[in-house]
Amino acid sequence: MKLYNTLTKQKEEFVPVNEGKVGMYVCGPTVYNYIHIGNARPMVVFDTVRRYFEYKGYDVNYVSNFTDVDDKIIKKANEEGVSASEISERYIKECQKDMEALNVKPATHHPKATEEIDGMIAMIETLIERGYAYEKEGTVYFRTRKFDHYGQLSKKNLDDMQAGIRIAVSDEKEDAMDFVLWKPKKEGEPSWPSPWGDGRPGWHIECSVMSKKYIGDTIDIHAGGEDLVFPHHENEIAQSEACNGEKFAKYWMHNAFLNIDNKKMSKSAGNFFTVREISEKYPLQVIRFFMLSAHYRSPLNFSDTLVEASKNGLERILTAIDNLRSILGSVQDSTMTESDKEHVKEVDALVGKFEASMEDDFNTADAISAIFELVKLANITAAEGSKEYVQYVFDTIVKLCDILGIVTEKEEELLDSDIEALIEERQAARKAKNFARADEIRDMLAEQGIILEDTRAGVKWKRA
Numbered sequence: 191m192k193l194y195n196t197l198t199k200q201k202e203e204f205v206p207v208n209e210g211k212v213g214m215y216v217c218g219p220t221v222y223n224y225i226h227i228g229n230a231r232p233m234v235v236f237d238t239v240r241r242y243f244e245y246k247g248y249d250v251n252y253v254s255n256f257t258d259v260d261d262k263i264i265k266k267a268n269e270e271g272v273s274a275s276e277i278s279e280r281y282i283k284e285c286q287k288d289m290e291a292l293n294v295k296p297a298t299h300h301p302k303a304t305e306e307i308d309g310m311i312a313m314i315e316t317l318i319e320r321g322y323a324y325e326k327e328g329t330v331y332f333r334t335r336k337f338d339h340y341g342q343l344s345k346k347n348l349d350d351m352q353a354g355i356r357i358a359v360s361d362e363k364e365d366a367m368d369f370v371l372w373k374p375k376k377e378g379e380p381s382w383p384s385p386w387g388d389g390r391p392g393w394h395i396e397c398s399v400m401s402k403k404y405i406g407d408t409i410d411i412h413a414g415g416e417d418l419v420f421p422h423h424e425n426e427i428a429q430s431e432a433c434n435g436e437k438f439a440k441y442w443m444h445n446a447f448l449n450i451d452n453k454k455m456s457k458s459a460g461n462f463f464t465v466r467e468i469s470e471k472y473p474l475q476v477i478r479f480f481m482l483s484a485h486y487r488s489p490l491n492f493s494d495t496l497v498e499a500s501k502n503g504l505e506r507i508l509t510a511i512d513n514l515r516s517i518l519g520s521v522q523d524s525t526m527t528e529s530d531k532e533h534v535k536e537v538d539a540l541v542g543k544f545e546a547s548m549e550d551d552f553n554t555a556d557a558i559s560a561i562f563e564l565v566k567l568a569n570i571t572a573a574e575g576s577k578e579y580v581q582y583v584f585d586t587i588v589k590l591c592d593i594l595g596i597v598t599e600k601e602e603e604l605l606d607s608d609i610e611a612l613i614e615e616r617q618a619a620r621k622a623k624n625f626a627r628a629d630e631i632r633d634m635l636a637e638q639g640i641i642l643e644d645t646r647a648g649v650k651w652k653r654a
Contacts, residue, residue, distance in 0.1 A: 191549040196442035212250045213405035217414035220257040221281035222266045224464040235486040237294045253404045254297040288465040291474040293595045299404045307382045309399040310391045322432040326362040328374030328387040334367040337428040344420035394425040412439035445486040479504045482554040510565040514584040521577045530579035
């Protein structure tokens with residue numbers, strides 16, 4: 191299996207630190223709002239990488255953090271007049287809902303920054319003891335130039351970077367390129383006690399601490415969006431290797447950006463969309479399929495035309511699976527004929543093509559092409575095939591879809607009586623001021639295509 195290593199800029203054979211095990215650390219979101227469609231790409235991509243490793247028999251320890259203390263969280267909390275923890279907990283739950291809808295598996299560990307403060311303080315103390323960090327007026331900085339390999343991931347040169355800085359260097363900093371490990375408390379911000387006074391950690395230190403705690407000094411794969419290469423991942427390397435004296439990560443994987451109609455996504459451009467907003471227009475399984483239709487290192491352009499094409503492609507696969515399911519329900523038990531056995535060889539060859547694509551730096555686009563070829567073969571051969579053969583083709587397509595995280599089970603449509611019962615439960619919940627349950631029922635019905643309308647005459651409903 192080969193994967194492209196951002197550190198070396200080339201494809202390398204994957205050899206884990208511990209045979210049969212894979213330790214993956216994937217940088218998670220800062221939880222101050224609903225996740226946007228750009229956040230979803232690394233979630234889907236690296237969930238698929240994880241799934242393939244598991245398919246190949248590896249024991250995967252998949253760690254993805256929640257940054258639950260940050261300037262944006264604090265700003266949102268102050269605007270709403272609530273605590274920062276209330277904001278972060280709210281949006282962690284919303285993020286988990288979106289991840290479930292995208293069929294992203296829960297991580298082995300989902301650490302939160304605020305629960306790992308002691309570990310961050312301990313790592314900072316070690317860095318100070320080893321001369322890699324220093325404290326000034328309650329702020330602790332990392333001595334970037336003391337770490338000889340700084341810039342190895344991003345291929346940036348410290349002198350070139352410093353030459354481009356036009357602002358005056360802070361009197362507190364020894365060097366303009368030093369970065370913050372710990373910052374002192376400000377009024378209205380959450381803080382924790384430390385040897386340098388009450389304060390909170392810088393952003394970069396949390397991932398160094400969490401990866402060490404939940405995986406070890408050296409992790410197999412560190413992943414995230416390409417926007418994290420510098421400075422976040424570069425700083426993680428410096429902190430971790432300076433503290434631990436070991437290589438931080440063997441392989442670095444980064445997905446490319448997602449653009450909207452060939453333009454960079456931004457609120458100012460008016461083309462910023464949350465996953466929740468997108469889900470109102472498209473099933474999120476379509477969005478997952480769309481994201482896997484291009485190689486993860488290629489920029490991905492999000493447009494209605496391209497998503498509709500993915501929707502149609504996914505429908506082709508799911509229709510073929512439904513047809514196979516229907517055949518299995520009607521065909522008599524029978525064993526494979528010689529003709530079936532020849533077709534099985536074709537099926538197995540396409541599985542080999544799928545695996546070869548995935549093992550060539552997780553080329554999901556080519557892997558999907560192999561599934562389409564399987565679908566075409568099934569459509570031609572299944573109607574005349576034995577039950578044993580049809581079952582084999584069915585199981586194979588479902589298995590490959592599962593590796594990509596594509597749900598193939600048919601959702602059972604709610605009966606009218608079930609809908610009425612849920613509406614009654616929602617009304618009772620609202621009367622009891624249990625608005626969380628009321629919203630949950632409304633969202634559940636919406637996912638089933640049931641639209642509720644609150645009118646003077648009561649709640650009306652219709653199928654979308």
